[in-house]
Ligand SMILES: [Zn+2]
């Protein structure tokens with residue numbers, strides 16, 4: 376079962392509403408509870424993210440590792456369910472000029488952090504959320520036949536949201552082609568992965 380605490384640091388409800396759609400997709404494979412409701416006004420969550428960004432930001436950009444280290448250390452975040460954090464500023468990491476964000480695990484808790492800065496449109500944003508949530512809930516795990524190790528383990532099946540694209544342009548094109556194809560968001564193998572993970576975490 377997915378029990379997600381959301382921290383939405385964006386100024387409009389749009390990113391939250393797209394996240395809601397991605398969570399509805401995930402709900403085909405396991406029970407999902409998320410609070411506060413994505414897209415709803417959440418001043419506390421917004422202020423939390425703004426505070427963290429102000430603390431670790433460097434000239435308007437945020438180092439993903441620094442950001443995670445900061446939020447991992449906050450006592451109010453301990454012993455909570457999985458967390459999804461949405462930020463507006465650009466993210467970067469060691470060896471990467473920028474990144475959309477990613478999925479990490481710390482002290483038994485899963486995090487998805489996503490920046491909306493370089494997201495092209497809602498189709499693209501949906502793709503990124505569905506992909507990161509897939510990582511969080513067991514899709515395309517390391518060692519599954521038919522995955523490749525490329526910044527983590529990814530699915531190689533066509534039109535599966537768990538494929539990895541390296542450039543922004545490829546990621547946008549793939550998201551749109553995938554959406555147009557009408558294919559299921561997660562391929563058959565990734566669906567099996569999600570169900571299996573769900574059974575092990577009830
Ligand atoms: Zn990935």
Ligand SMILES: [Zn+2]
Nearest residue numbers: 530535562565
């Ligand atoms: Zn797949």
